[in-house]
Structures are given as C-alpha cells and as structure tokens.
Amino acid sequence: AQKVTQAQTEISVVEKEDVTLDCVYETRDTTYYLFWYKQPPSGELVFLIRRNSFDEQNEISGRYSWNFQKSTSSFNFTITASQVVDSAVYFCALSEGGGATNKLIFGTGTLLAVQP
Amino acid sequence: AAGVIQSPRHLIKEKRETATLKCYPIPRHDTVYWYQQGPGQDPQFLISFYEKMQSDKGSIPDRFSAQQFSDYHSELNMSSLELGDSALYFCASRNVLDRHNTLTEAFFGQGTRLTVV
Numbered sequence: 001a002q003k004v005t006q007a008q009t010e011i012s013v014v015e016k017e018d019v020t021l022d023c024v025y026e027t028r029d030t031t032y033y034l035f036w037y038k039q040p041p042s043g044e045l046v047f048l049i050r051r052n053s054f055d056e057q058n059e060i061s062g063r064y065s066w067n068f069q070k071s072t073s074s075f076n077f078t079i080t081a082s083q084v085v086d087s088a089v090y091f092c093a094l095s096e097g098g099g100a101t102n103k104l105i106f107g108t109g110t111l112l113a114v115q116p
Numbered sequence: 117a118a119g120v121i122q123s124p125r126h127l128i129k130e131k132r133e134t135a136t137l138k139c140y141p142i143p144r145h146d147t148v149y150w151y152q153q154g155p156g157q158d159p160q161f162l163i164s165f166y167e168k169m170q171s172d173k174g175s176i177p178d179r180f181s182a183q184q185f186s187d188y189h190s191e192l193n194m195s196s197l198e199l200g201d202s203a204l205y206f207c208a209s210r211n212v213l214d215r216h217n218t219l220t221e222a223f224f225g226q227g228t229r230l231t232v233v
Contacts, residue, residue, distance in 0.1 A: 045224035106158040
C-alpha cells in the first residue's frame with residue numbers, strides 16, 4: 001500500500017531562516033511519482049514540483065530545493081531565506097505509475113509559519 | 117493559461133439536502149479527480165474519471181455519485197447531506213501521460229467550500 005508521512009505537523013521560523021520540510025513515502029511500485037503542493041491560507045492547492053522514481057537528481061528553483069533519496073524513501077523540501085509569503089500548509093504526495101491507480105495520495109501536511 | 121474551474125465557490129446547505137458541485141477541467145486534460153478536504157486534514161481521494169469513464173474510486177460515501185459528461189466537465193452529486201460532509205471539495209485534472217510517457221502533475225481548482233448546517 002502507498003503511504004506518505006510528514007512527521008512535522010507545524011514549523012515556525014523567523015523570516016530569512018532556512019527551513020526543511022520532511023517527507024517519507026512507502027510504495028511497492030518501482031515506478032512512482034512524488035509531488036509537493038502548497039496550500040496558502042486562501043485554500044487553493046498550488047503545484048510546486050514533480051519527480052519520478054527514476055530521477056534522483058536534486059532540483060533547485062529559486063529559494064526552493066528538493067532532495068530525493070530513494071535509499072531512505074525521502075523527498076525533502078528546503079526553503080532558503082524564508083519569507084512571510086511562504087507561510088502555508090505544504091503537502092507531499094505520491095502517485096504510483098501507470099494505469100487507473102494514478103491518484104495522488106497526500107501526506108498530512110506541514111503548516112509552515114514564517115514570522116516577520 | 118486556463119485553469120480548473122469549480123462552481124460554486126461556496127455552498128451552504130441544510131442537513132438532508134442535496135448538493136451538486138461542478139468542475140470544468142483544463143482543456144484537453146483526459147483525467148479528472150475529486151478530493152474532499154476536511155478542516156485541518158489532507159485531501160482525501162473520492163473518485164476519478166479517465167476519458168469520461170470512472171477509473172478509480174476512493175473513500176466516497178454511497179450518498180455521493182459523480183459523472184463526467186461528453187464535454188469533459190464533471191459533477192459531484194451529494195445527497196442526504198450530513199454535518200460531517202462540511203469540507204473543501206477539490207477537483208483536479210491532468211493529462212495522465214506527457215510526451216515522454218511520464219505521469220504529469222495534477223492541477224487543482226480553487227475548491228468548493230461546502231458548509232452543512
């Protein structure tokens with residue numbers, strides 16, 4: 001069965017601090033996809049990144065970076081020099097590849113509060 | 117760029133009433149998903165459609181049904197509403213496979229906030 005664990009329920013940092021959001025996943029498939037979504041207070045779900053199981057290359061996009069490690073089944077997300085606008089709930093999600101069972105399974109989310 | 121459109125944005129219903137939520141996916145997307153997100157919870161998968169056929173089913177109550185129409189829009193019908201149905205309901209769409217034959221990201225609508233009183 002597939003499962004996503006975000007052990008950090010809430011994180012509070014002060015602006016300009018770096019922060020890492022943890023994500024650990026479980027799946028029996030060899031082909032799978034991992035995602036991060038941001039849910040700001042306004043409620044919409046905003047796509048941030050997709051990574052497939054064959055691509056362990058880390059990615060950086062501006063202040064955001066992602067560290068995918070298959071050996072530890074982790075897909076962690078780091079925000080560098082955090083800003084108040086980064087305050088949101090962040091969800092890590094997993095889809096198993098192929099066929100009809102490609103629904104997103106979400107973790108329980110991490111609420112990030114960035115204080116000015 | 118066109119996004120996923122959901123209507124209405126807010127809905128207030130009384131217990132035992134019915135509600136219909138609508139979703140207009142991004143043009144040319146072949147898959148639609150419905151999710152339910154309770155207060156402080158993660159989104160829970162309800163049901164999905166691929167090319168207008170139901171493709172997967174999650175924790176959708178028997179009181180709920182959904183369909184996808186010929187124009188690809190989808191509707192979630194909810195009957196005998198209960199207080200516990202109060203939640204944010206998301207629709208998402210994607211083209212399952214991109215030109216590299218890999219799974220794409222799902223794009224979410226802004227959600228319909230249903231309040232049952």
